[in-house]
Amino acid sequence: MSTSFSSLPFVDLSALSSSTNPEENHKLGKQLYDVFSTTGFAYLVNTPLSFSHGEVLDLAREFFSLPMATKMEVAKHAFKKDNTNTYHGYFPPQPGSPDNLKEGFEIGPSEPPSDPAAVLHRDINLNEANVWPAESAYKSRHKLEKLHGELQALSYQLLSLLAVSLGKPAEHFAHYLQHSISTLRLLHYPPQEIKTANTARDEQEARLCCTPHTDSGILTLLHQDATGGLEVLNAAGAWIQAPYVADSIVVNIGDLMARVSGGRFVATMHRVKASIRGQGVGRMGRFSVPFFFEPGENCVIKSVDGDDEGVLYGHHVRAKMSSWVEFQGHEDGEERLPGRY
Numbered sequence: 001m002s003t004s005f006s007s008l009p010f011v012d013l014s015a016l017s018s019s020t021n022p023e024e025n026h027k028l029g030k031q032l033y034d035v036f037s038t039t040g041f042a043y044l045v046n047t048p049l050s051f052s053h054g055e056v057l058d059l060a061r062e063f064f065s066l067p068m069a070t071k072m073e074v075a076k077h078a079f080k081k082d083n084t085n086t087y088h089g090y091f092p093p094q095p096g097s098p099d100n101l102k103e104g105f106e107i108g109p110s111e112p113p114s115d116p117a118a119v120l121h122r123d124i125n126l127n128e129a130n131v132w133p134a135e136s137a138y139k140s141r142h143k144l145e146k147l148h149g150e151l152q153a154l155s156y157q158l159l160s161l162l163a164v165s166l167g168k169p170a171e172h173f174a175h176y177l178q179h180s181i182s183t184l185r186l187l188h189y190p191p192q193e194i195k196t197a198n199t200a201r202d203e204q205e206a207r208l209c210c211t212p213h214t215d216s217g218i219l220t221l222l223h224q225d226a227t228g229g230l231e232v233l234n235a236a237g238a239w240i241q242a243p244y245v246a247d248s249i250v251v252n253i254g255d256l257m258a259r260v261s262g263g264r265f266v267a268t269m270h271r272v273k274a275s276i277r278g279q280g281v282g283r284m285g286r287f288s289v290p291f292f293f294e295p296g297e298n299c300v301i302k303s304v305d306g307d308d309e310g311v312l313y314g315h316h317v318r319a320k321m322s323s324w325v326e327f328q329g330h331e332d333g334e335e336r337l338p339g340r341y
């Protein structure tokens with residue numbers, strides 16, 4: 001049951017790396033259960049990742065500082081018709097609604113899942129290999145692959161604790177790992193112009209760079225920079241700021257996990273306020289690195305209460321995708337070039 005929280009809770013993950021004590025794990029699972037059934041969002045601190053927070057954000061800054069021509073070499077098919085990658089790769093900013101102004105780069109697991117039952121879909125191949133700029137132009141491929149692997153492992157550790165907190169064995173969600181297609185996404189929201197003076201009222205009306213949404217999947221782990229702007233909706237309808245907290249990762253529940261939990265966990269609405277050109281720490285715009293834990297395309301996702309037929313993850317994600325800006329225009333046959341915005 002979502003509550004009228006006024007800030008996000010903290011969850012200290014020290015026990016994950018320092019202890020195999022079942023009691024400690026049980027306590028941590030209970031704490032995660034509590035935050036996911038009230039705020040649906042939390043700051044994770046003392047995570048077992050080998051990357052510092054700064055190193056993760058530097059990976060995003062480095063990628064987006066590449067020349068546009070280099071980024072477009074790995075653009076998704078929707079934006080460059082000669083390319084065959086449909087799910088992974090670069091998407092450029094586009095004109096239109098605030099959500100379109102961001103640019104992004106997405107990778108899946110370093111070994112494509114090679115799911116024998118994968119659906120060769122006409123439009124989007126969820127199981128495709130990653131695409132990379134030429135090694136001479138881009139050196140951080142291996143770091144990104146390693147980060148993907150570590151975030152996948154951390155997500156599964158959290159899922160195991162949640163399984164126990166929901167009264168199931170720790171391995172209850174192990175089948176989610178089979179042919180998992182989890183996505184690591186680098187994001188850059190360029191700063192926006194505000195034409196009038198920056199009064200309190202303008203501030204309220206400041207444009208969004210990411211419109212209100214819930215995440216569609218299981219679990220999201222987000223590295224955000226110090227720009228600020230992330231806001232989370234509480235049960236009283238108030239937008240609560242979720243500023244950068246040093247060395248923390250923001251975690252939240254997606255729609256599908258809310259369903260898996262039998263409605264015990266909440267997928268909380270969130271949005272991002274745009275940073276203003278020339279102002280403050282956000283003058284370069286916002287950089288963030290969300291990781292979306294995703295099961296395999298043919299994984300059957302069921303409620304822990306066992307009272308539903310379940311849904312195939314691939315069906316779920318394809319249905320959701322039609323509302324994501326970076327997948328729109330897939331069927332219009334028109335190539336989208338970054339110069340057109």
Ligand SMILES: O=C(O)CCC(=O)C(=O)O
Pocket residue numbers: 187210215222224230270272288289290
């Ligand atoms: O960029 C952010 O901080 C939030 C991104 C987000 O909510 C998403 O990609 O689902």
Ligand SMILES: [Fe+2]
Pocket residue numbers: 213214215270
């Ligand atoms: Fe989100």
